[in-house]
Amino acid sequence: MFKIHGVTPEQLDRRGFLRATTIGVCAISPLLASCAGLRYARSSRDGAEIRIDRRDVVAPGVLVDGPDGELPIYLRVLALDEFSALSMRCMHRGCQVESVGERFVCPCHGSEFAADGRVIIGPSELPLIEYRVTADDTRIVIHFDAPVARERRS
Numbered sequence: 001m002f003k004i005h006g007v008t009p010e011q012l013d014r015r016g017f018l019r020a021t022t023i024g025v026c027a028i029s030p031l032l033a034s035c036a037g038l039r040y041a042r043s044s045r046d047g048a049e050i051r052i053d054r055r056d057v058v059a060p061g062v063l064v065d066g067p068d069g070e071l072p073i074y075l076r077v078l079a080l081d082e083f084s085a086l087s088m089r090c091m092h093r094g095c096q097v098e099s100v101g102e103r104f105v106c107p108c109h110g111s112e113f114a115a116d117g118r119v120i121i122g123p124s125e126l127p128l129i130e131y132r133v134t135a136d137d138t139r140i141v142i143h144f145d146a147p148v149a150r151e152r153r154s
Helices: 014-028
Strands: 043-046 049-053 061-064 073-079 082-087 098-100 103-105 112-114 119-121 130-135 139-148
Touching: 049 061, 073 139
Parallel strands: none
Antiparallel strands: 043 049, 049 139, 061 073, 073 082, 082 130, 098 103, 103 112, 112 119, 130 139
């Protein structure tokens, strides 16, 4: 019986399967755009917070599950004790943006966003949602009840 990390494919949901196989796929084919260095970090939810073990976060950043099964959140390392957390949902029509170098691109309608979530190219007029992040010596916490206020594209 075929197993991935001790689990059969039937026991995994789509996201779990992708997480379990990403490392192997990237090792086999480093030219794939989805293997540009973003990986999932384990996280746990407690109310309006998502908690990540600090040891699981590597530069430039990691993806974590969004709240309630929503699109992932990109936890970006800014400095030793400074992080940002961006929703990967394009504010134009809700598609999941993809990491392309130092920016994010929406594959549905072509909006482009800077690494900090600001709109570079529309049609989206709204930046990616950014959430407040706190950290201590052992964990990083994303606060979903505290989005960071941003300006519309001018």
